Amino acid sequence: MIRSAQRSNPQKKRDTPSGTEGAPADIVIIKPAGYPMCGIVDDYPQVENPEVFECYARQQWNGYIARVGDYLFDHRMYPDFAYRIIDVQPPESIIGQFTSFIVNEDLPESPKIEYNTNVSFDDVIGQTLARQKCKLVERYLEKPELFGKWAPKNILFFGPSGTGKTMLSKALANHSKVPLIPIKATQLIGEFVGEGSRQIHQLYEKAADLSPCIVFIDELDAIALDRRHQELRGDVSEVVNALLTEMDGIDERKGVCTICATNRPEVLDAAIRSRFEEEIEFVLPNKEEREAIIINNLKTFPLPANPDTSNLATKTKGFSGRDLVEKILKNALHRAIMEDLEEVPERFFEEAITKVVPKQEKDSTMYV
Secondary structure, eight states, X not given: OOOOTTSOOTTSGGGSOTTOOOOBOSEEEEEEEEOSSSSOOSOOOOOSOHHHHHHHHHHHHTTOEEOTTOEEEOOSSSTTOEEEEEEEESTTEEOOTTOEEEEOOOOOOOOOOBSSOOOOGGGSOSOHHHHHHHHHHHHHHHOGGGTGGGOOOEEEEESSTTSSHHHHHHHHHHHHTOOEEEEEXXXXXXXXXXXXXXXXXXXXXXXXXHOSEEEEEESGGGTSBOGGXXXXXXXXXXXXXXXXXXXXXXXOOTTEEEEEEESOGGGBOHHHHTTOSEEEEOOOOOHHHHHHHHHHHHTTOSXXXXXXXXXXXXHTTTOOHHHIIIXXXXXXXXXXXXXXXXXXXXXXXXXXXXXXXXXXXXXXXXGO
16 A cells, blocks of 8 residues: 655654755665554565665655654555664755665574584483473474374473573484574564564574474563563563464474473463473472582582582582582682682582572572
8 A cells, every 4th residue: 555755754854944954864874663553563674675775765755854863654665664763964964866775674683503502311410200201302303294283392391490491402402413593582572563573483484494493482481471460571462472373383384393491480471371282390409419410510620629419419408400500619619719729628618508598598489
């Protein structure tokens, strides 16, 4: 539908201050900003031929005053789609037939793709039940054509932070010999209307090209928060709807398995949570598992250390694997290095524990 360019716009030439003619604009740099209202998100205009777009822009915005921060609205091909002016030379000049346009799409970086993650199931200590349930996903990734409509496409990992959710997804990808696309949910929240949903669709298009593969979305609650709480985080409905579309398989993407992770499953939007065929719980390690984690990591210390690992495991009840490594072992090692010692004394580990236990006991009550 073609709309007249005579619609009201704050950049029209009539806004030129009285008594001045306004200098012609040499260069205008614009950035896609999206639609002013929710709705059309799939028809996001992308500039494939800069020269053609430049001619198109000159014609419809001829005579407009270009000011940094103002918006230019498309009236023809994508009615009401907005571009924001991020620079103009000379300042507050008038767009004319000789104005050069540069489109700074400022698109997010392509998601990182991990091949051969070098993480094995042996590196994941504990989580026996989670590892058993992942065998089904492994079979699907090996032979997706055998499952048909019964494919395990959407899996939820949930449990305390630091319990191995990311590590297990990497081990699963490595063991299945498929690529992994890991991304934090906060990276999928766009600055403008339509941008977030576009990023999700592009993510899954990339996954389809790489299939079979795993899409691992960490911190899912950042975008799939219960809709009763969304007013606290702003409008993320477009992101939720885009993710639902992909999880429902409306655009069938064979061989793509989505694994989402969250520490707070209770706050997830019910519509999103209902899409998971399997929810796999990750739990805090028991005493034997804590000792195994400590022993395995002590082997990689650059300084000798021979603490009573059984005693340390007993005193660290409620700690996750990450807590043991980052808050106890690393703390003791760094202290020994700073004090120029030739080995790590046991008391350094003991003292590190006393600093962390009060907070850890408080955090662990969330999952009692």
